[in-house]
Amino acid sequence: MSRREMMIRGAAVAGGLALLRARAARGADVPGVERPRKGTAAETGTPSGEQTAAPPGEPGRDYTPVVVPDGTTLPWKALNGVKVYHLVAERVRREFAPGFVVECWGYNGQTPGPLIEAVEGDRVRIYVTNRLPEPTSVHWHGITLPNGMDGVSGLNQRAIPPGKTFKYEFTLRQSGTFMYHPHFDEMVQIGMGMQGVFVMHPRGAGAPRVDRDFAIMLNEWTIKPGTNKSDTTEPSDFNVLTFNSKVFPGTGPLVAKLGQRVRIRLANLSALDHHPIHLHGYQFRIAATDGGRIAEQGQWPETTVVVPVGSTRDIEFVADQPGDWALHCHMTHHTMNQMGHRVPIMLGVNTDDLDAKVRQLLPDYMTMGSTGMGEMAQMGMAVPRNSIPMVGGKGPFGPIDMGGMFTVLKVRDGITSFDDPGWYEHPVGTVAELAKADELRADGIRVPTSTTRTGGTR
Template identity: 30%
Template structure:
């Protein structure tokens, strides 16, 4: 037999084996028995770290119950969803900057859950990472999260327990911290997501297609095959609720990507300006944009002005798969027909990296105290299948970023693989200073940077929030397979354990 044919057969067999193994997480219940009981060491428990109380601040209280419901995505399709308060997205939480927030989580599911407050600067004990900052909340149990909402902006909350599955099944919601004085009165939130409705997510064809399809270079080959239905605020296609505006009205639209796929949202020409990314206000937009790339886990706020009396549409780039399912009609009356409108063509594209931030962490970056090179890669481990690596290791064996309080930390992130990796840092903001070795004219403050294949970003942050903090890929399918590390503060330790009786799986 021809050697090339034999080689091709062997590759197909390996890919097939990798496909099956990919969806068998190395952090499954059985595998967790072999995890270390503690991932960090120090003198002071994170539970003893100082945290601010309510004082004379307004206290806002919320109740969230994790439970399963049959959720209608459209008139033809329903899914068994895991929800907060029986909704997808979960109950929207809105507070005002300076409020003291108390959220009581009750778990009515048959599996453990948590809540992570994505992008929010808060005490380490409230970060919602099982095995690191708390034990997962068991069925029938409760846990109360408490923190000060000091920073106005768009955030979200989601489970961090086995999040590749739990977020996929609907355990997420919007968390908005409003400014004390609004600049735009009309304010709406749109959470974007993908679902496997008409197919099993754990398809045997996915991994082979991901490996081979990734040759196309868009970095999205895996999510293209894993999901078949796109949603806005838990609804798809004609079931998406229209946005009601009069001609000339301007609204603040807060877009949150709760899924694992990059979305390209197109607006009518001349209607949109980016005003914030990841909760941080940005400098005035220099050029007209009508298309936004929004990475998994990222938030982008825009000021959108309805252009005319007739119906308009904001929607996914028609060139992308299943784009017709992600259209937001903009109407003057709910009876106005907009579902058949076509999305505009892309004329100019921006992203969460297009506009510099109004307020920087560093006007001039000082010499770093800690330097860390983060190589994002992909490989196959015998017995585990495909894995996603940081510096050729998978969590919990990835090398941590060791810091002391007050350190200036420089991290150089390089994607040497073929898939996109939206890297998210808990508990801190960072400043993006350069891309591919070239200084950025207008530095950007964020908590997530979307690193595409072949790209390198240099970021800086100040170690000013003691604890043990995750830094991971927010395509949680990649994090589940190992692309996670920890920012480890000297002198503090986590008293929690991975796995264990609480089945902690971050």
């Protein structure tokens, strides 16, 4: 190769590198080079707080409003092109289930706080009034915004003193399911229920529109039987597990019409536990995380989705199968209520003599669980004041042997409202039932007479 050819090739390489650098600086797609996130100062060349907002998005026109079972959505008003909201941090009383009332902290009279709903490109102004006995702040979890609006007290802002109101204002530059919570005394404040969901709908082409859009906040509490407040100093012994701060049988159903496209947004601000949420009767697609929507070719089918602590997951499916379908956490102790935790294992223990002796001192004594704990759902035993039995709610075929993180997706054909339609009426011949003796004989089924079989024997 001549010296002249080397110089020409060298100039070409240098020019190519300069072009790649220029494209990278503009945020163009360059292999191996990450582009700045949409709406950030690096992407736009202007401070995040100075970006131009789009006209306020409107429900119906721009998005299908999200439904919060057992909760509400924060109202807003538009002023000079800005959506204005008002959050009030305060003490609240929440009925987790009938007769089980808990003293909590939350927002606007509830826990979780009301859902904040907006549209990508909206400019939002959120006033936060502190009616708590200590300072607080609000962190907008997962949201791209100016650093001074991030809500970490001491780092990004002064904490909000009791009795004072702070203003947060920023333009929404993303879409998806996010959360809000304090970053002051988190162990107490989040543990007492200060958390909420923040939904940003895409503007224009984005996630496909759905017919029913639900949001559920997952949380866990330590509430000793007979008390009415969560013990936030025990962040590893949770005995009350909630969907939107409700436990079954207090959880409201999710109602959809047959054939509708459904999205369920799951958000987890539990102190410790991830939650594998399982939906019966359906295969859904995991469509989004709090990092954004997953491209369609990257979505995958599941029947259970793990929602990690501090994360959100959106699942989507078509409600094509009518019925009452269970939706619950698949950690078995997360579908029990407080009276089912720390119960001694008595399975297989013959307690006849023990019960007789103890009854001489305590006439109503009865050892529980020697044949399993399933009967707890139907015994109707007395529990301490302001407490809840281990499991049990009324179902169409008897007690439902679940509690805690459990609710029901009710899919119906021909409904004209989304009020609770009651229990599903099964078509004849579609319900499991007691097998008849002649059916067993005809199919060659021999039913064992012993209730115990040694492993490895036939």
